[in-house]
Amino acid sequence: MSSSAKKISIIIPTFRDWDRLSICLSALSKQTFPKSDFEIIVANNDPADEMPHGFVIPENGAVIKVAKPGSYAARNAAIVRAQGQILGFTDSDCIPESDWILNAYNYFLEHSEVSRIAGHIELFFKRDQLSPAEVFEKVYAFKQDLVAERLNSSVTGNMFAHKKVFDEVGLFNDSLFSGGDHEWARRAHANGFNIAYSERVSVKHPARYKMSELVKKSRRVGGGRAGMKRTNLCKSAAKVLWAVIPPFTEVNNYLRRYGSGMSAYQKIQVLAIKGYLDFVERLEEFKFSTGKTAERG
Template identity: 50%
Template sequence: MNFTEPFVSIIIPTYKDWQRLSLCLDALSKQTFPGENFEVIVVNNDPEDAVPSFISLPENWQIIDEKKSGSYAARNKGLQLAKGPILGFTDSDCLPDKDWIYNAVHLFDEKKCDRIGGDIQIFYEDETSPTNAELYEKVFAFKQAETVNSIGACVTGNMFTKRDVFDKVGVFNDTLFSGGDYEWARRASEGGFNIEYGESVKIFHPARKTMQELVKKAKRVGGGTAHMLRGNKIAAIKDYLKTFEPDSYTLHMIKAYGNSLSTYQKFKVFFLRFYIRHTMNFEKLKVVFGKVANRA
């Protein structure tokens, strides 16, 4: 394959996460895709948090600031400077596989697709003794294949797209702190832009280790998706009450992705799922009734 074209722009939002960003950048520096054919744009979403001295960048990589809060505002800032006809997105806590960019470019060429949702592999801090939160993440976190194939969307922790998709459907909704990738994907699908799941387009993501981290994410997602109800309080109440209905999705996910778990661990994950759903839907209810959604 001839790599003189295309040029690829990688966009990474970061927020007070320099240590993990340094590992992400190190993984990007080891890509098999030629270094002169891609750039990396890191967007610091807290301009008052200065770039530490241990972060060093190649000549065609850069760190810019975006003071408007939210990862989608940060990604939009990166889009303004990106030069490539292919855009890749990941997060500062992710570790791209060495063939990440190469395989994405190859898949675009092979499938003639417009967007790619790449595989996200979860790993534990201690593989021999996962916490309850890590077990939950193993079953429910970042199931890109299901998301791509069922609703034509993917998370921006591992997404590639042609630049002309943004040119036609617009940028991310930067009023959102969560769910902006799905909202953008809906516009892309409605615009006729197809998506492929890229099993070989792989990144590695640490599982959230504590319940506090899971709860923070559930509240962020609940608050971030409240906009879809357009202020409809009755719909918000109905969504909250659905928390207490039987959940076939939970059983499906445990069956599909919990094969390595013991029966006891599966029960724990089942009840954790109920708690997380309750937290998420209750936060969505509160935001619809006037609470301000936050990024935490």
């Protein structure tokens, strides 16, 4: 890869996920944006897990090894190395559309007031008949329009930002195993760096198929929230008790916005799963208030 500066650096953390990373890199090799103008930095977060024999890295790509555990530590190591004026983030299980980078670059050119982009994340499913977990994901997962609108944030599965934002507000909090993207976004917003959602800056992401995957994520999110702001034991216990009440209003709002075409049974599934996952998340926060420490999810 050339040592000259690039317009864009694409950063991908990975952890024992070579098969899906290969698909992601294949999609990046087919980008309509000139290869000479962007670089790809893959941050391998398990240095002991060597790249498989015959694994193909694009000519404008590189793999670095990051020993400190956590995807935010991996991203930070790549950011320090990055040569691009713009940083683009995705994950090894994502498949960028062919015009992903070009559309992000053009969006910044056309909207000079925007410092960060929350890109669209399109779910895909194993089969036509959705599992209960997939039904829930269809309504709740990766709603980047809402994340940008309500939280001035974006998940790092599909985010672009000017490098100067990181230069000013600093790197991700690499002590966190979840929620580090939102913690960083709060700092960016507080420093006046705004964000916009773009449907055209799009990647595909597999929906979680099993309930166990949703539970694992909720525990990770609960731990990440607790890591960002420790609450006392009484408040954490109260949150657990409050989570027992089904979130009827919230779920109804999401169903009206994202549940088009769902059956009544599927809508009941969404409500039941959301209530259960809220309880799991709050219970994890409670455990942290009693002294539990964060681990990789």
